[in-house]
Amino acid sequence: MPADAANEGPHPGLQKMRQKLHNILGSISTFRPSVAKPPIIDASITITGEPSDEQQHQDAIHGLRALRDAVQRDLDNIEKFFADSRCASLPMPSTNAPYLIAVWNEVLLAPPPVIGIWSTFSETGAVALPRRRGGRKDEGIRVDVVADGGKRWIRVNTIKNSKLLAEFRELDSYLTDSDDDFDDESSNVRPSLRQVEFDNSVLRMARPIVAAAKANPITGTSDTPTITMQLTRLDPNPVEKKEYDSRISRTTEELKAMGIDVQLGERDDAFLSRQKGAEQTSHRRLHPTSRINLDLSILIALVSDLTHSPLPRSIQEAESRFTPSASYIEWKKSRLAAQTPKSEVEGSNEQQFALVDHIAKPSRALSTQAMQETMRTLWEEMLERLTPAISDGTVDFWTTPEAVDRCMQIVGKIGGPNEKRRARAMLLMDGPLTVEEQEEIFWRGSRYKKGYIPLFPIHIFPLASRLQEVIEPPKPSSPFSTALFHTCRGILSQETDGGLSTVPSFPISTPDTHSSQARDDSQHTPSHDLEDGEIPRAPVMKANHRLTAHTVQTMLWGASKGWTILTANKTSVKAILKEMKASGNGLWDREEREETDCQGGGVEDAALWVVEPRSLAEGMRSDFNES
Structure with missing residues (x-):
């Protein structure tokens, strides 16, 4: 019109x-x-x-x-109405x-x-x-x-x-003047519509x-x-x-x-x-801080075969790469048979064929992640956004002892030999190493050159007994970091142990003096081989079962420092934002930022940095040789 x-x-x-x-x-x-x-x-x-x-x-x-x-x-x-000629x-x-x-x-x-x-x-x-x-x-x-x-x-x-x-x-x-018409006593109780x-x-x-x-x-x-x-x-x-x-x-x-x-x-x-x-x-630009807090999902992604092996050239090649080998299918069948009652094993041929077909299918999740890596690799994403901090030598990576412990549990159980090698070098599981030694071991066999990103040394926060009491609110702080801090501390306070950190299963070594003094590694030697046992289930939070203790602890540390938290766990990010809203911390003052925006586009520190997940994949490759 x-x-x-x-x-x-x-x-x-x-x-x-x-x-x-x-x-x-x-x-x-x-x-x-x-x-x-x-x-x-x-x-x-x-x-x-x-x-x-x-x-x-x-x-x-x-x-x-x-x-x-x-x-x-x-x-x-x-x-x-207007369509009517009248x-x-x-x-x-x-x-x-x-x-x-x-x-x-x-x-x-x-x-x-x-x-x-x-x-x-x-x-x-x-x-x-x-x-x-x-x-x-x-x-x-x-x-x-x-x-x-x-x-x-x-x-x-x-x-x-x-x-x-x-x-x-x-x-x-x-x-x-109805009162003049009714001057007897009955008029005093007559219903009236007169406004009082x-x-x-x-x-x-x-x-x-x-x-x-x-x-x-x-x-x-x-x-x-x-x-x-x-x-x-x-x-x-x-x-x-x-x-x-x-x-x-x-x-x-x-x-x-x-x-x-x-x-x-x-x-x-x-x-x-x-x-x-x-x-x-009005608009704004976000950039990560020079100090980056790495959560568990990123520690896994950094050592994953997906981020280091050659990229697939097509979806067909990706699916072929993660189609289980004949030896894996036989091993999986024997394991399922051992766990299944005899009455259920003696089923029809159709059921057995369906079982073999299901096991033999390529891993859709790993194929998808491999193709996502071709669109935007993790290392290139990190290098592009961290180039200013890398150039002036201020980039620094941190993580929590709970994330380190959980990472080694998972890698020790399902990681391939190269993924285990990278994890042990990255997190100093074989004792203190020089940065040169870490880089040589970590980048060995990668499609990237040694030191593509100055990842080492990764600093480890202290092993706090009661995080919500030890860690203080950020000073000075952004409104969002303060809100995230109070939300995480509130979630941990609902636990019976007050957010008590777990004792690591592995001796954690670090070149960082502050972290080394905060723990006695001799007390944390594992009493069992996790490769032969089951991975302990990560404790979940009472406030939200989509959040685990180590995730909330990582976010609490990052919020307290005002540092960017790098994560591949989108589910946890959505869950923590939901908890921020439910606790009344979902709003933060935008006036200062908006004033900057209107003056030509403001630059703001990112509290969270979300990337696609990369799972441990080496053991699922069709060319994987367990020996």
Whole structure:
């Protein structure tokens, strides 16, 4: 529809609303909410080489689809009206367009992050009620826009002066001289519609919202959400005298007395355009800190056969590389037979053939990871982002004793001989080595030259007894690091041992003086060979079973130092962000960063750096010789 179509044809007011509804549909389709995104570098990719979902779009707002559908329905009704050749002589149809337009304007201008549209809340408890499609509209108290991460509730009311004046006239009609007609005693108990206290539909709408806000404090706090009431078409001081009534002003004053922020008038189109333009020019750049905290998933990735062996030239070559050998199939069959009751082993030939076929299939996960490595290798990703720190000699790698211990348990059980060699050299399992010796052993047989990245020495944090008591909050700190720190410490505090670190199964050696003094290696000599036993299960957190103790400990150390945490564990990253929101630490102050952004694009330290996982793969190669 042409932009100037609203000025042509019948019903120009409806034509203008029609155009705005069209614009809203287009805006919703490309809308990216201004969410306080965490400072995370997401370098993960899909097998097609496209950016991951986290990079393509921000989290969808609950209720956005319902608003879009409502706009579409209203627009369809208007289009149907204008399709009638008699529309010029017909009265305007009933439309909800003014309200829908006003709600969308509030979504665009509300303080970020907007987390809900048309959300409903209970007046009596902190349980949000989902608004069922086609359900009753009076279920719970509706809030048009939940903004600022839940700190602000916005309610739109499109009532006009004329409608409120009609209410007043109806109330005035009850103020008759009926008392003169009924001067006997019975008149004192006669039912009356006369208003005892000042009231109207606007106030009646506001009171339940205030009650619901008090019953639904901001997540993780006891604070009550701030309420804004946008009265788009109410004017306490109209130009026309017939539209004036002092009780309109009294209504707005009563709202303010309830603690409600009252906003009058429609949003200016020019202001909306300026705000949209400002958002489009605002951006930020993330870079890792010079000191990098490595978690368990990265320690595994650094020694993996996938990151060192020649890259496959096609998906067929990748699948062929990880198709189990005949010796492996026979070994797997014999192991499964030993673990299966005799009655189940003596099955049909079809069952046995199906078992062999299942074992003989190539590993889809390892084939996928091998192809992902061809898109973006781990070492090239690290080199590109760390080049400034490498150039000035400030790059430094750290990890926790719990991650080291867990890494050696896993590599010792399922790693191939080259993966075990790299792990022992990287983590100094064979005693102290010089950096030159570490590099020679670690990079031997790799497709990369020795010292491609100055990885060594990897420093190890102290083995703390109670991490949440020993480690202090970051000083100075970014808001996100502080929030991450308090979340991790809160998770560990829920454990019965207060986040007690486990005693390592392996003697941990390190050239770092601070770490060496923090432990007595002679007390940690393993009493059994993990290669012949089962890998102990990593303890999970009571707060969230998707988080393990060593993961939370790694994040706690990184947050306390303000260093970037490098991880390939996307599940744990999502879990910790979920816990941050649940604990009330999901929001952080963005004002300082946004000011920098508007001045030409700010540079910010990344708290987390996420890459694709690389599993231990050497033992699953088709050309692997166990001997």
